[in-house]
Amino acid sequence: MFLEFKKEVEQVLKKALKRASYEYTELELEESEHADISSNVAFSLARTYKKSPAVVAEEIVRYLEIPSDSDDTLISKAVAAGPYINFYVSDFFLHETVRKIKEGIEHVGEKKGKIIIEHTSANPDGPLHIGHLRNAIIGDVLVRVLKRAGFDVETHYYVNDMGRQIGVVVCGAERIAFAANKKADHAVADVYIAANRLVDANSEFLKDVEALMRKYESGDEAAVRKYEAVVKKCLSGIQTSLQRLNIRHDLFVWESEFVRGGAVEAVMEELKQKGDIKFDGSGSALLLKLDGIEKELVIQRTDGTSLYTTRDLAYHRWKSDRCDRVIDVFGKDHELVSQQLSKALEILRVKVPEFVIFEFVSLPTGSLSTRAGRYIAADELMEKIEQRAYEEVDKKRKDLDEGKKLEIARKVGIGALRYDMVKVSPDKHITFVFEDALDIEKKGAPFIQYSHARACSILRAAEEKGYVIADDYDASLLREESEMELIKKLSKLGYVIGSSELKPHLVAKYARELAESFNLFYKDCPVLNAEEELRNARMVLVDCAKIVLSDVLDVLGIEAPEEM
RNA sequence: GGGCCCGUGGCUUAGCUUGGAUAAAGCACCGGCCUUCUAAGCCGGGGAUCGCGGGUUCGAAUCCCGCCGGGUCCGCCA
Numbered sequence: 258m259f260l261e262f263k264k265e266v267e268q269v270l271k272k273a274l275k276r277a278s279y280e281y282t283e284l285e286l287e288e289s290e291h292a293d294i295s296s297n298v299a300f301s302l303a304r305t306y307k308k309s310p311a312v313v314a315e316e317i318v319r320y321l322e323i324p325s326d327s328d329d330t331l332i333s334k335a336v337a338a339g340p341y342i343n344f345y346v347s348d349f350f351l352h353e354t355v356r357k358i359k360e361g362i363e364h365v366g367e368k369k370g371k372i373i374i375e376h377t378s379a380n381p382d383g384p385l386h387i388g389h390l391r392n393a394i395i396g397d398v399l400v401r402v403l404k405r406a407g408f409d410v411e412t413h414y415y416v417n418d419m420g421r422q423i424g425v426v427v428c429g430a431e432r433i434a435f436a437a438n439k440k441a442d443h444a445v446a447d448v449y450i451a452a453n454r455l456v457d458a459n460s461e462f463l464k465d466v467e468a469l470m471r472k473y474e475s476g477d478e479a480a481v482r483k484y485e486a487v488v489k490k491c492l493s494g495i496q497t498s499l500q501r502l503n504i505r506h507d508l509f510v511w512e513s514e515f516v517r518g519g520a521v522e523a524v525m526e527e528l529k530q531k532g533d534i535k536f537d538g539s540g541s542a543l544l545l546k547l548d549g550i551e552k553e554l555v556i557q558r559t560d561g562t563s564l565y566t567t568r569d570l571a572y573h574r575w576k577s578d579r580c581d582r583v584i585d586v587f588g589k590d591h592e593l594v595s596q597q598l599s600k601a602l603e604i605l606r607v608k609v610p611e612f613v614i615f616e617f618v619s620l621p622t623g624s625l626s627t628r629a630g631r632y633i634a635a636d637e638l639m640e641k642i643e644q645r646a647y648e649e650v651d652k653k654r655k656d657l658d659e660g661k662k663l664e665i666a667r668k669v670g671i672g673a674l675r676y677d678m679v680k681v682s683p684d685k686h687i688t689f690v691f692e693d694a695l696d697i698e699k700k701g702a703p704f705i706q707y708s709h710a711r712a713c714s715i716l717r718a719a720e721e722k723g724y725v726i727a728d729d730y731d732a733s734l735l736r737e738e739s740e741m742e743l744i745k746k747l748s749k750l751g752y753v754i755g756s757s758e759l760k761p762h763l764v765a766k767y768a769r770e771l772a773e774s775f776n777l778f779y780k781d782c783p784v785l786n787a788e789e790e791l792r793n794a795r796m797v798l799v800d801c802a803k804i805v806l807s808d809v810l811d812v813l814g815i816e817a818p819e820e821m
Numbered sequence: 822g823g824g825c826c827c828g829u830g831g832c833u834u835a836g837c838u839u840g841g842a843u844a845a846a847g848c849a850c851c852g853g854c855c856u857u858c859u860a861a862g863c864c865g866g867g868g869a870u871c872g873c874g875g876g877u878u879c880g881a882a883u884c885c886c887g888c889c890g891g892g893u894c895c896g897c898c899a
Binding site: 259282283285287289290295297303304310319320338339340417419420421422423428475489537542543544550551554555556558559560562563565566569571588589590591592593594596616617619624635649650653654668680681682684685686690693696697698699700701703704706707708710711714715716717718744758762763766770773777779780783784786800820821 | 839878
């Protein structure tokens with residue numbers, strides 16, 4: 258509803274500026290602590306018209322026409338506060354917000370186009386670690402935000418099955434057995450680490466790896482079977498972890514499909530014709546000159562085989578034919594690659610993707626490396642954080658049965674982990690400290706979940722007393738400061754989703770603020786002990802808060818417990 | 822060496838795109854609130870020359886230039 262309010266303010270303000278015959282370039286509307294929405298336009302006008310900003314603001318306000326007696330205006334008043342023009346919401350705005358949330362028609366984005374978003378895409382050579390976790394969680398929240406905003410979203414996991422690393426594992430698996438008692442992706446990692454030691458120790462092994470890779474690229478059946486066995490084994494483990502995190506992909510796209518299907522070759526041919534191509538001086542590798550990028554891009558090895566970037570070009574061409582927007586969630590180390598990709602796609606006249614680049618996660622001991630065995634596995638983290646959450650629940654709710662406690666611990670633990678990862682802007686570097694991550698007490702997610710549980714608790718208690726949420730309630734009884742603030746906050750979910758499309762941390766921030774607003778209301782306004790009319794209105798408000806809290810948690814991919 | 826990102830109370834951050842009203846939160850610290858719907862909560866308090874130096878502007882955490890510190894990338898890895 259806040260979005261509608263903003264639009265109405267825009268219209269009214271535009272008209273007033275026209276009547277006052279001011280030429281403006283921007284309305285400069287901003288959220289403000291002093292008003293529901295505020296305009297700074299008087300500053301820039303003052304400059305061009307050589308008047309004082311306060312005078313201009315006064316003047317504009319005189320020209321504003323706010324239909325004060327009308328029933329359906331969202332604006333109650335506008336006042337000049339020095340140079341600022343402050344707008345305030347009307348009772349109708351508050352009523353409408355409550356009504357629409359209650360009826361489930363608030364915050365529903367209109368149908369937009371189709372988006373393909375790629376995230377996680379960890380190499381199938383071991384389990385997900387905390388770096389992949391950041392990718393996966395940012396990506397998943399993005400998916401949820403875009404879906405809410407009305408897009409048709411398809412989620413991809415791009416499987417890098419053609420790299421040397423995978424060759425090393427597959428070849429290694431011929432000599433080293435997978436541990437039978439381990440989760441699949443962890444067993445693969447063990448072989449990977451052991452095989453890398455073979456690489457370092459013995460050059461014969463590396464030759465075998467390269468031979469196997471060539472066979473795989475040419476589609477040799479035995480090689481394909483070996484690869485599939487290992488890659489699928491690893492992916493099954495990774496999917497189990499993702500599922501536990503509440504993340505799923507619609508499609509797993511294998512890199513090799515583009516090689517064997519001929520798409521990579523087609524891209525290469527086209528680049529040779531349309532691109533600025535030359536052979537490297539020393540070898541015969543193919544170099545592609547890209548606009549604005551100093552270094553040329555190697556698009557073909559000396560031996561004629563393809564490289565990661567070339568295969569990625571084929572993948573992106575395929576994606577872009579199937580949708581309106583392509584979004585990739587990449588680590589910072591892929592930034593240059595993503596620029597090269599964009600430039601090369603321009604040459605191919607393919608839609609350029611949008612990138613969400615996130616900074617690295619490192620450990621206090623240094624950067625992460627699967628190969629060196631220096632990582633914290635996502636599974637281990639999830640296990641420990643759920644355990645810690647369980648200790649909390651156990652301490653606080655001795656009355657609950659075991660199953661219930663475990664369920665709450667799972668929701669709270671995973672929620673805390675997800676919130677922690679998404680609350681920070683993607684371009685902030687993170688040093689991961691295990692102990693801090695496990696400190697459930699000071700996490701954002703449990704705070705929000707707790708507010709939701711409180712709302713549920715009130716509604717449960719109401720039901721026991723035989724109170725039902727009434728269809729006719731008098732929203733005008735909700736005049737307390739904390740009630741009105743809560744409603745205004747509730748009205749902003751759609752607005753936040755619309756404006757934080759590629760900035761998932763803003764949703765996390767909003768969720769926290771909403772929970773805070775609910776807690777203030779909770780403290781100030783008794784629901785069940787209020788006299789009937791007021792109780793009815795407040796019960797409706799509690800129900801609305803519950804709905805929006807669970808909605809925003811859902812956008813964050815965090816489950817909303819009914820009690821905790 | 823060059824490109825990109827980050828630098829905001831003791832710690833972790835929001836705000837920076839589009840410059841404006843006392844710089845906003847959480848954690849930690851100090852003090853208070855459970856005979857009313859869950860205290861994983863609420864209230865109050867101390868604590869910031871917004872990395873440093875210039876510049877633009879009526880006005881800079883925000884824009885521009887330089888520097889310092891940290892991260893990351895830089896042709897046949899992915």
